[in-house]
Amino acid sequence: MLRTRLLLQTEREAPAEAEIVSHRLLLRAGMIRKVAAGVYTFMPLGMRVLDKVMAIVRREMDAAGAQEMLMPALQPADLWQRSGRWDQYGKEMMRLTDRHDREFALGPTHEELVTSLVGAQVSSYRQLPLNVYQIQGKFRDEIRPRFGLMRAREFFMKDAYSFDIDEEGLAKSYDAMYEAYSKIFTACGLDFRPVQASTGMMGGASSHEFHVLADTGEEEIAFCDTCDYAANTEVATYSRPQAENEEALGLEEVSTPGKQKVEEVSAFLGVDPGRLIKTLIYQTEDGPKAVLVPGNREANAEKLLSVLGEGPTLMDPEDIEKQTGIPFGFAGPIGLKIPVIADSAVAEMVNAVTGANKNDYHYTGVNPGRDFKVDETVDLQTVKEGDRCPECEGTISIRRGIETGHLFKLGTKYSEALGATFNSESGQIKPMIMGSYGIGVGRMIAAAVEQYNDDRGILWPASIAPFQVTILPLVKEGDDLWVTAHELHDTLEERGVEVLIDDRKESAGIKFADADLIGVPVQVIMGKKAAENGEAELKVRSTGERMNVSLSSLADDIIRMLDESS
């Protein structure tokens, strides 16, 4: 490809709106251009990367026995009403009405459509298992699209759906996808971690996310330094130290004037924050409820959802006083009239400290069960760096990750709602057991740039680079070396190498800067000095390594080098 024919405008400065490095570099390198918030065009150079990633995804999905198909983005409301998600999905779903006032959605995902489709196509256990997938634009009206491709409103997703006759089959399909995902992420050259995850609104039994590790990731993942345990902090657990065998003391009311916060109370009474019980009052659909967690822990929002139902919100101080009569900062479970939900660690506490529901007073010597009733005990805590691993007692580390892939065991939620049933071997009608598996293709590209960049630009992993080689002739058009460079370009292209030659009449500095910016892994620098010795220079973008190679064997040497590195 001739650089002068390529629709590519690099920028010296990134648009002010781009904050994170992947967004800045993808814009500066002319890979993407913004159309609206969270809506991007892939320019030819970016398209080449997208194609590379999609090819890897297809290769591994096909190898895992999945079949590619393509469903429409435009989907009738009826399907979504049958699964209940027309109402459930909320504003995140892009909706529209046609000229006959029929309602449609632009698909944020395709469980409904694929389930209905497979249900109609498959009627016998003999046709199962089945795994179908597609790569397609998805639409989600995100509350806050951001970071370029990282959280877009229209984005490419590979979504796959498995259909099995029983749980055992689902386990196999799921494992096959887990393996395929590991291969895909590895092939894309990414540093990633599969982690246990929440099933969220997808429903279903179990779930894993594939995270690309990066400090700019929007998610936190916890993993063990000794065993394989890894989980999204939304669902991560940890091993609690055994409660000390302490003798229960009597309940005592103490004056704590003006001490509202955990740190204040803990410092004032000279008690470890972990011995305090934090009482959080949440507004739920069934009225206010009290949630108890240890003073040194946060309540886990994701875990709360499963206990408190849809959208619990922390009540503000005024509402708490108005609705429950409890003074803010001195709330405690003793004598509370509203339901009390305790974290399991709180339930085990001995001689704890809590608010006394009275201004400027706390209780010490509080013992759950004896001094107050707990309506429900659940695990509500957020894991912290340095906690003990729940599986092997190793040390938990917390890192940020970019959620790039997600696996769900769905079970029969959708097959029952949409009538995807089959005739079993014994002649019974049964719902298919489903799994669904997504990969954010654009997000994968952004994640790759987050992981591979330096102050000059992108360092694409070879497998997803837009070109394998770029040739930089540093002489005038018409010069012998200019001609040689073009001959090399043609030879490489004929031999199947993806090569870009910078045939612009630009200074060496501009060509170097652009080549570094767009991140093509191998640069062939053809300047006068090396040519005098019958040589050209090869530069490896990722390492900065340079070597002189004879012009006569240049094409062969480049091809050998590419073969070796792949």
Place this chain on the structure above:
RNA sequence: CGGGAUGUGGCGCAGCUUGGUUAGCGCGCUAGUCUGGGGGACUAGAGGCCGGAGGUUCAAAUCCUCUCAUCCCGACCA
């Protein structure tokens, strides 16, 4: 949805407080000359209804009102 901020050639910005000829600068773009190993130099150009609408005024990029868009933080989110 709450908080904060920003819209001025393709990109980055100045001008706005205190209204006043022709709206500037850098990058990029066009043409030419020189240069030719890390965003080089010079010369000559092109490109803008200052996000939009309304208002105040003799006069609005600048003041007022409304509106649209965009970004950041939070809440939220497969």
